[in-house]
Amino acid sequence: MPNRLAQEPSPYLLQHAHNPVDWYPWGDEAFARAVAGAVALQRVLVQHYLPGALTLIVEPGVHQNALATRLPWLGAMVAVDGEPTAYLCRDFACQAPVTDPDAFRAQLETVVGHTDR
Numbered sequence: 001m002p003n004r005l006a007q008e009p010s011p012y013l014l015q016h017a018h019n020p021v022d023w024y025p026w027g028d029e030a031f032a033r034a035v036a037g038a039v040a041l042q043r044v045l046v047q048h049y050l051p052g053a054l055t056l057i058v059e060p061g062v063h064q065n066a067l068a069t070r071l072p073w074l075g076a077m078v079a080v081d082g083e084p085t086a087y088l089c090r091d092f093a094c095q096a097p098v099t100d101p102d103a104f105r106a107q108l109e110t111v112v113g114h115t116d117r
Helices: 028-046 060-068 072-075 101-112
Strands: none
Touching: 028 072, 060 072
16 A cells, blocks of 8 residues: 555655655655654653753754764664654663653653653
């Protein structure tokens, strides 16, 4: 079954029209979806009291690469399926990356034990 790229005029995008991935061509719809996903993860984060926690919001690409020169572990953190992705790390180990706000909430609640909702 073709994905959204089957409607695109670009030969490059058309070659991926039958990939089993929910691709979005770059544009307003893709941007709105990415922003909504990032905001949803951030809303979950701010509902938790995390004294002493460090939160980094990193855009993949040049900015991530520049930060990775000082914080090498950032270089290995990648978006899952192109979606905004949360990594919860503690004591030099990270849990599995998540894109779903409920999964992120469950990870945070194992660390902090309560929320400020």
